[in-house]
Amino acid sequence: MATEEEAAASVVGKSVMVVGIDDSEHSFYALQWTLLHFFSPAAGSSSPFKLVVVSAKPTPTSVIGLAGPGAADVLPFVESDLRKISLRVIEKAKEICTSHSVADVEFEVVEGDARNVLCEAVDKHHAEILVVGSHGYGAIKRTVLGSVSDYCAHHAHCTVMIVKKPKPKH
Amino acid sequence: MEESQTPVKAEGGGEDKKMKVLVAVEESEGSLYALSWALDNLFTSACDVPDKTESLGRLVLIHAQQQPLQHFMHPVGPCMTDPHHRSFPVLFSTRESHVYREKQTMTKNCMSCLVAAVYATSSVIDSVRRAQEQNSRNLLERATQVCRSKLVEAEMVIVDGDPKEMICQFAEQMQADLLVVGSRGLSKMRRAILGSVSDYCAHHATCPVLIVKPPKGNHP
Numbered sequence: 001m002a003t004e005e006e007a008a009a010s011v012v013g014k015s016v017m018v019v020g021i022d023d024s025e026h027s028f029y030a031l032q033w034t035l036l037h038f039f040s041p042a043a044g045s046s047s048p049f050k051l052v053v054v055s056a057k058p059t060p061t062s063v064i065g066l067a068g069p070g071a072a073d074v075l076p077f078v079e080s081d082l083r084k085i086s087l088r089v090i091e092k093a094k095e096i097c098t099s100h101s102v103a104d105v106e107f108e109v110v111e112g113d114a115r116n117v118l119c120e121a122v123d124k125h126h127a128e129i130l131v132v133g134s135h136g137y138g139a140i141k142r143t144v145l146g147s148v149s150d151y152c153a154h155h156a157h158c159t160v161m162i163v164k165k166p167k168p169k170h
Numbered sequence: 171m172e173e174s175q176t177p178v179k180a181e182g183g184g185e186d187k188k189m190k191v192l193v194a195v196e197e198s199e200g201s202l203y204a205l206s207w208a209l210d211n212l213f214t215s216a217c218d219v220p221d222k223t224e225s226l227g228r229l230v231l232i233h234a235q236q237q238p239l240q241h242f243m244h245p246v247g248p249c250m251t252d253p254h255h256r257s258f259p260v261l262f263s264t265r266e267s268h269v270y271r272e273k274q275t276m277t278k279n280c281m282s283c284l285v286a287a288v289y290a291t292s293s294v295i296d297s298v299r300r301a302q303e304q305n306s307r308n309l310l311e312r313a314t315q316v317c318r319s320k321l322v323e324a325e326m327v328i329v330d331g332d333p334k335e336m337i338c339q340f341a342e343q344m345q346a347d348l349l350v351v352g353s354r355g356l357s358k359m360r361r362a363i364l365g366s367v368s369d370y371c372a373h374h375a376t377c378p379v380l381i382v383k384p385p386k387g388n389h390p
Contacts, residue, residue, distance in 0.1 A: 037189055
């Protein structure tokens with residue numbers, strides 16, 4: 001039952017919260033929102049969650065798409081570009097965490113498709129909750145979730161929280 | 171319908187953490203589990219405070235009732251054999267099982283069924299409505315018990331109408347910080363498909379949505 005699981009979690013340590021981030025504003029907003037509401041300094045160090053920040057790095061082959069004649073040459077450039085992007089993402093996430101004075105955080109960069117990476121991370125860490133941002137496309141697509149958050153909402157084995165960035169009112 | 175007002179103090183401690191949490195309660199096991207999960211995980215940081223919600227924000231439980239009349243606007247004999255309404259039986263037969271859940275199609279069919287609705291005697295409608303109210307009351311009592319056992323005070327709201335839209339509208343009205351919905355945890359085949367209310371809320375709510383899935387051991 002749920003209470004047994006929770007008792008076990010509290011004996012072992014805190015329950016784990018996985019936050020998926022990528023290069024978009026929306027995911028950083030999701031991270032900030034989570035830190036603000038779940039890890040406020042007022043709670044002291046006794047927040048009930050351990051935070052794991054997971055960034056998915058897409059594989060170069062998936063980014064290149066069609067393999068043209070010059071694909072092999074482009075590969076190393078794409079690879080280094082992706083690595084730079086993911087490092088930048090993690091750096092920014094670290095900044096956000098320290099600005100909210102949250103120290104007990106793990107950062108992970110996993111290569112692969114974001115959907116699978118996040119669901120596997122949930123399984124690996126036995127997370128209680130997965131937090132993802134939502135791309136929140138324009139007015140026409142507003143009713144459609146980004147495909148990663150939608151996939152995670154359906155397939156993750158834990159509670160999923162989808163954080164949306166509020167639209168500025170015109 | 172119970173309502174208990176929780177005073178939200180603006181001083182000290184959890185100022186940033188104060189959230190307005192709206193929990194959707196339906197008649198499924200999944201949503202009661204969602205409620206207890208939310209209580210456990212969102213309101214645990216101040217364990218020594220006797221009334222946790224005082225420093226941590228508001229918890230509002232919302233239950234949406236479906237209007238009983240819609241159930242009776244549906245499939246009636248005399249209407250289908252009526253020669254003047256030959257086109258409508260097609261609508262009835264193909265969408266029979268979905269019709270009474272969709273508010274939109276009801277307006278199309280309701281003209282042809284107005285006659286039929288009157289046929290359904292008022293006593294039947296009354297007893298259905300009473301049964302429904304009884305169900306809602308039982309459900310809310312169970313929800314209050316769960317809240318009380320975790321030492322959390324909650325407000326209750328009952329709204330009429332289509333659950334998905336009502337919940338999203340109410341979340342927007344009260345400027346909720348977080349909307350919590352359960353998921354029906356359907357069987358393995360359909361595990362990939364969320365329940366329709368939680369899916370709709372995930373897509374249309376303007377605030378962050380928390381979808382609580384039932385624990386793994388409970389798949390039929």
